[in-house]
Amino acid sequence: METDNFKIMLFKVKKLFLKYKQGFSLIEVIIAVGVFGLLASGVFYTVTSSYSNFYGIGDRQTVTEFAQEGIEAVRAIRDDNWRALQDQLGAPESPSGYGVDQGSDGLWYFTGANTRGDLTRVVSLATVQRDSNGEIVDSGGTVDPDTMKITVTISGSGMQDYVLNSYLTNWQYRTWQQTDWSGVGSSEFWSDITLASSSVTKMSTSTAGVLILTPTFGSWQDLASDANITLTGTSYDLEISPDGNTMFVTGDQTQDFRYYDISQARSGTITASSTIVWPVAMTGISITVNPNGQYAYVGLANASGGTNALGILNLSSDSITGAVSVGTTTVSIMDLVIDSNGEYLYALTNLGEIFCYEIGGGGSTLTLQNASNIYFLGLKGDAVNNGWIDTDNDALYVVTDKSDTDAVVRVDIFDPTTLAVDYASPANPADIVDVIYLETSSGNNRMITLGEYTSIEFAILEDNGSGFSLLGTYNLSGGPFKSVIYDGLDSEDGSDVALAYDYYARLYSVDVSNRSSLSAGPVSDTTSYGDTAYSLPYGYMDYSDSLGGAFILEKTGSTHKLHFLKRPDAYQPSGTLVSSIFDLGSSNKELDKVIVEQNVPAGCGLEITLEASDNIGFTSPITQTVSDTSDGYYASTTVDGLNGKRWLRYQVDMTACGTNNVNTPTLYDLKIRYR
Incomplete structure (x- = not known):
């Protein structure tokens, strides 16, 4: 006015x-x-x-200079040691606030609020967020641990506060960063952003940008069908392709030989694909597939005079490319066993015979080798029901209808022209319909046998080098039994289970974790799968390692189906990754902090252990372990001795959580700052 x-x-x-x-x-x-x-x-x-x-009482130049000095002082502290800013950021609140002052050594330090005349200076630090473009934002971004906001406030009697802001970055530090562990193989020294480990145990590195526990399959939770498809006719045997994506099913002239895409079975879908049509009225009851995946072999039931009892199928052209006669009398091929090299095929018949064929032409031809001793077992009239082969040790194990010492037999296949019995089971389970490999213990093969009409229905035998030892037995109280599978993976989550399938399509589980004391498994299903109204073959069930579940053939009335029963998705209980060694270049480096981006579900664990050493062998390294459940965090290196070391590496330890280990921690990004 x-x-x-x-x-x-x-x-x-x-x-x-x-x-x-x-x-x-x-x-x-x-x-x-x-x-x-x-x-x-x-x-x-x-x-x-x-x-x-x-x-107020200060002139403008004095106030602005006092404020600017505060900014420059914090910048000087940053240049000397960024960690001092980090420590100050987490310092407890002071009633009078914090300031900066210069010590007798000429260096600046954080102190309490300091004064000049009647002016008071307070310095505060705050974290900074950045958006996806790296721009600083007030909220909704991600905290940038290498940027801080500095606020200097000058106050005095009778004046408004004078406020000066600035942003400081940790520009002097270098970063060892890992966001990709997908490199194939391992490396002792770090040299590639994708080749970051010297050893990995039960952790998956296959997906770029993600480190998790290795996916696996949990214990059987139920035996309900998770996927199924109706078949076109009566089915008798099934076999999974070497790549694990196709199921082959053989049966009568209505079913023929059909392919089914099972790659999406865990998602609930099985799809019919190709068919090889039988040229005449015939029934295939046994299948095996050449390891090269190009040919399959089918054994027929009741082949008159043995003529063309064994068919050769070209899986590339979906055609029958040949057939061989098996003996001279009407015969049924109960099982077909092929060695792991795809060199020899063994046909086991209902007449107590074993025919050995040399495989030629990439799988397209079969030439009989042992024409002079097909009855060498002395089992004429008793079926050889099933078998499995140990190619490396020239041993073929077969099970038979015999109720005496020939129920389980080890056959010497070193000379394919003259097969011979090594030894047979003494007073062991009789009338055996199926046999599968269990494990090798101290060099001895162990196997599971399944009896059809016997008091010892389920048994574990060990080949001790001169005979068979009976380790454990279990009475399933069902039957007559037809097929048994063992997944061989359950031990990863603490259980160990085999499944048995009987004539009435009832499923039983057996806990085999204690080989000498077998017991009922976690689940059984004695009602879901109808009635398998045929008794000749014994190949009704197969297990897929890659899909983590069992496939079974089932008949209810006149309807035949292929079912898939899956184990639940899970992860390995724990795993460890040890990084490659990182050379800091010299021993005068200072470690700053570990910056982690992760996801840790409640109950899971993810720990990162730093190791620093003066020697490349990491003898007695200095270590510090950091962990947090936040999606993103950073931790300062605080252990004495971590600094001043040339060689650095880290170890990641994860533990799964949830029922049946259904959840895994995930590490997305790891940075280690140093200068």
Whole structure:
């Protein structure tokens, strides 16, 4: 208001001056000067009052210099040691606030709020967030641990606070960063952003940008069908392709030989694909597939005179490319066994015979080798029901209908032209319909046998080098039994289970974790799968390692189906990754912090252990372990001795959580800062 009055008075004085520009009297000049002085004093009071209200007792230059000095002091502390800023960021609140002051050594330090005259300076630090483009944002971004916001506030009596802001970054530090562990193989020394490990145990590195526990399959939770498809006719045997994506099913002339895509079975879908049509009325009851995946072999039931009892199928052209006769009497091929090299095929018949064929032409031809001793077992009239082969040790194990010492037999197959019995089981389970490999213990093969009509229905035998030892037995209280599978993976989650399938399509599980004390398994299903109304073959069930589940053939009335029963998705209980060794270049480096991006479900664990050493062999390294359940965190390196070491590596330890280990931690990004 005073300023406006002053302008009016100036205008009046000027007007008066123009009016009487020829000259002024002394009185007029005195009056004009007096009026001007009165108005000017009001304006001066207004300006000085406003300045005093803002700057109070300090002049503007003093206030701004005091504030700027605070910013420069924090910058000097940053240049000397970024960790000091991190420590200050997490310091407890002080009633008087924090400031900066210069020590006798000339270095700046964080102190309590400091003063200059009547001015008080407070310095505060805050974290900074950045968006996906790296731009600083007030909220909704990700905390950048290498940027801080510095705020210096100058206050004094009778003045408004003077505030100065600045952003400081940790520009001096270098980063060892890993966001991809997918490189194939391992490397002792770090040299590639994808080849980051020297050893990995039960952890999956196959997906770029993700480190998790190795996916596996949990214990059987139920035996309900998770996928199925209706078959076209009566089915008798099934076999999974070497690549694990196709199921072959053989049966009568309505079923023929059909392919089913099982790659999506865990998702609930089985799809029919190709078919090889039987040229005449015939029934395939046994299948095996050449390891090269190009040919399959099918054994027929009741082949008159043995003529063309064994068919050769080209899986590339979906055609029958040949057939061989098996003996000279009507015969049924109960099982077909092929060695792991795809060199020899063994046909086991219902007449107690074993025929050995050499495989030629990439799988397209079969040439009989042992024409002179097909009855060498002395089992004429008793079926050889099933078998499995140990190619490396030239041993073929077969099970038979015999109820005496020939129920389980080890056959020497070293000379394919002259097969011979090594030894047979003494007073062991009789009338055996299936046999599968269990494990090798101290060099001895162990196997599971399944009896059809016997008091010892389920048994574990060991080949001790001169005979068979009976390790454990279990009575399933069902039957007659047809097929048994063992997945061989359950031990990863603490259980160990085999499944048995009987004539009435009932499924039983057996806990085999204690080989000498077998017991009922976790689940059984004795009602779901109808009635398998045929008794000749014994190949109703197969297990898929890659899909983690069992496939079974089932018949209810006139409807035949292929079912898939899956084990639940799970992860290995725990796993460890040890990184490659990182060379810091010299031993005068200072470690700053570990920055982690992760996801850790409740109950899971993810720990990162730093190791620093003066020697490349990491003898007695200095270590520090960090862990947090947050999706993103950073931890300062605080252990004495981590600094001043040349060689650095880290170890990641994970533990799964949830029922049946259904959840895994995930590590996305790991940074280690140093300078």
